[in-house]
Amino acid sequence: MDDQRLRVGQVFVAGGAPTITYNPRSELNLEEQILDYLDEGYRILSVSGSTKTGKTVLVRRIVPPSEGMWLSGGAINSAEQFWDSIAEHLGLYTSIERTSDSKDEVWRTTTGQANIGIAKGGIENKEIVGSTSGEKVSRARNVITQAREALRGGLTPLVIDDFHYIPQAVQLEIVRALKDLVFDGLRVIVIAVPHRAYDVVRVEREMTGRVQQVSVGFWSREELAGIARKGFEALNLEDKDEALIGRLSDESFASPHLMQDFCLQLCKANGYRQAQDERRQLVAPDWSSFFADRASMASKAAFDLLARGPRQRTDRKERQLKSGAVTDIYGAVLAAIAHTGPNTELTYEEIRAALKEVLSSDSPQRHEVTRILEEMTKIATNEIEGEPVVDYDVELGKLYISDPYFAFFLRWGVPDLA
CATH class of the missing domain: 1.10.8 (Helicase, Ruva Protein; domain 3)
Incomplete structure (x- = not known):
């Protein structure tokens, strides 16, 4: 008989949607807030939370893919891709084809000989002669117009996961195009990391007051x-x-x-x-080896890319750390971040203070540090798959460690860094 006992992988689900260990965090009323939004509508709902804090699991619990239109922001680089994805999801036809035929028929009788057994005789054959003509007309339908018609007033929620992955210029086009549909009752849910939770408002000021926030939080x-x-x-x-x-x-x-x-x-x-x-x-x-083993699988590739810096860089000035290690400015900045704990949200001043604590030489200038943070963000966005592990918001002047696995790696995976 097959062993039907629960497997540990069915109970503890890392990276999927848990059932047995699902925690609705009832005291925060998260599920109720989403349900209330679906009842009320007439706004865009922004569900925010740090990477791997369960925001997508939460929304999928209330709006499973079978009951909503789910789009991935990571797959949308243009407004055309956005509308094409909706058309594909809804099974919309993007062209109309009309065909007309006409046929003139004339029956003609011919006589011939046939051999049937031992008897011989004549047989009449009838065949059709004449002409046919046809016309085929096709017309392409505008995908955006067609998709908007299908969405208008619909009750099926549109969910855009990882909304912050979409370029801001494209976000603006999408939000402007959805604005009147939301006014007509379309439910739109965007899922984003916390510091990008207000992207909908930031790209379109007219959406102020028309965006409802649900923060999943740590x-x-x-x-x-x-x-x-x-x-x-x-x-x-x-x-x-x-x-x-x-x-x-x-x-x-x-x-x-x-x-x-x-x-x-x-x-x-x-x-x-x-x-x-x-x-x-x-x-x-043995906790040290237990966590070190977990860290070695987590974010080493991402760390190596950030520590290397841009491919075309030539500045390799050595920086001496108090730990005795020798690195460059990229390694020094990572060492400073790790030295904070690491904290998952850091101001420039906090990074600057940490640099003074880990370096045995003078700290780099402000413009050097901010340049490195911006370069790391580009690398994290363009060269590392998945959620950017770090994200420096120039406007707010803050660095965010967006991926807890990367923060964990900084703590356990590189013990000689700082």
Whole structure:
């Protein structure tokens, strides 16, 4: 008989939509806010949250792909791509073809000989002679007009995930084109990282007052612990004093994605890959190697690209760190960021102060640091797949570590950096 017991991968789901360990964070009324928006409409709903904090899982819980039009911002580089995606989703025809035919027929009778058995005789054959003519007319339909007609007044929500991936000029075109459709009742949900949550308003000032915000926010220690408790209970595993749960929560950078992964790996480190018949006590692994192993798989490639800098750069001035390591300005800035904890949101002043603490030589000038931060953002956006691991907002003068996995790597993956 097949073993039907739950597998740990079914319980702790890192990177997908968990069921057993799903936490609605009821005290924040997140699901209720989305449901209220769907009831009321006449605005754009912006759901914001840091990478891997569960914002997409939350929206999919309320608006599954089978009940909404889901578009990925990472696949939209132009307004034409946006409307083409909607037309494809709705199965719209982009051309009309009309054909007309006419046929003149004349029957003609001919006589011939036929041999049937031993008898011989004549046989009449009838055939059609004449002419045919036809006309085919086709007309292309404007995709944007057709898609807008299909969306107007519709009750199927339009969800644009990773809205911040779309170039701002394209965002503006999209928002302006959707404005009157929203006024007519179309529900539009955009999902973005927190510092891009107001992109809808930033690109189109007329949307001020017409955008509703739902902030997923960072997860609390208790919320993260809830993931572990539910999962361990389902697997018949136990952490009596919750010391293991506490440690995992502390290292998760407020990310349920990381917490799911940690819990999954802790079960495997204890030799458990499925639910147990009897209650089993979990034991602590060697934490240093446990986290170092997780970090080595997380963001090394992204770190190496950022530390290398632009491909065409020639400035390789050596920078001495107090740790004894020798690097350049890119490595020094990464060392300074890591030195902060790393914090996932940093001002220039905080980075400057951290540089003074990690460098044994003079700190670089302000324009040098901001230039490096801007270059790192370009690399993170153009050369690294997925969510940009760092994002420097020039307008706000802040650096964001958008990916908790990258923050975790800075803490555990490069111990000699700072």
